[in-house]
Amino acid sequence: MFELSLLCPEHRVEALSDAFDALEALSVSVEDADAQTDAEQALFGEPGMPAPREGWLRSRVTALFATEQAAQEAVRLLQAQDFFEGCSVLGIAAVQEQDWVRLTQSQFDPVEITPDFWIVPTWHELPAAARRSIRLDPGLAFGTGTHPTTRMCLRWIARQCGEGDGGQKLGRVLDYGCGSGILAIGAAKFGAEDIDAVDIDAAAVQATVENAQANDVQLKAGLPDQAQGQYQTVIANILAMPLKVLAPLLCAHVAEGGHLVLAGILERQAQELQEAYAPWLRLQVADSEDGWILMTARR
DSSP, X not given: OEEEEEEEEGGGHHHHHXXXXXXXOSEEEEEETTTTSTTOOOOOOOTTSOOSSSSOSEEEEEEEXXXXXXXXXXXXXXXXXXXXXXXXXXXXXXXXXXXXXHHHHHTOOOEEEETTEEEEOTTSOOOTTOSEEEEOXXXXXXXXXXXXXXXXXXXXXXXXXXXXXXXXXXXXXXXXXXXXXXXXXXXXXXXXXXXXXXXXXHHHHHHHHHHHHHTTOOOEEEOGGGOOSOEEEEEEESOHHHHHHTHHHHHHTEEEEEEEEEEEEEGGGHHHHHHHHTTTOOOEEEEEETTEEEEEEEX
């Protein structure tokens, strides 16, 4: 395989990406050409929403082709187009053949949540210290334990349960926006028996079902309308914007004496979340990691 790399301004990214698609490129990626320099720019977007911009002021667009001839032909055709103005060819390079499955797997090691609670990919041995574990492989659904928000939610579950009857302490559990189902599975590992895991994405629901089966735990996974009544523990690891919109719905699901646990929130967003939830519950920062915070409230 051969990799063709171009340098282009932001307003040319979409046209080049479409052109590569028409030229049957195997893949196309866009990166900040100024990454790792003082000119690097952050570019964030919300899941399910259009990207705020198509690319960076100086974008590096890379396309993968099966043969060097196909990459060279792509250059010839692109240079003849009006939309190539302002763009330049960085080069064509052979891509070393690799065992991509093994390479991908090597990037995911067991993740420590607490000293005796771990998330372990199926191709790894369980750490000797793991008294509890979740077996979970990276997939399409969010939640592999590598992100701080997931780790903080699981830490909260572990600390809430302590050494006592975890299932009783957690009570009836709702994992709203379950992704891979990792938080619902974590609750089950600590003894919770009545668990609803819901998501707007059908692929996430299916991933949750499969991951629960792989971990030999029982839960009910479905679309959001499956969440009915009140719960002793309501967990939502999403992002600040949808969490604000969902405030009345999530609070309505929290039973008397129950806990609300929210993640996907940046440190600078704490006050706006507190204000959004103030009519129902008093949110407080319970944990923080790498610029992210965990916020909790009790009815």
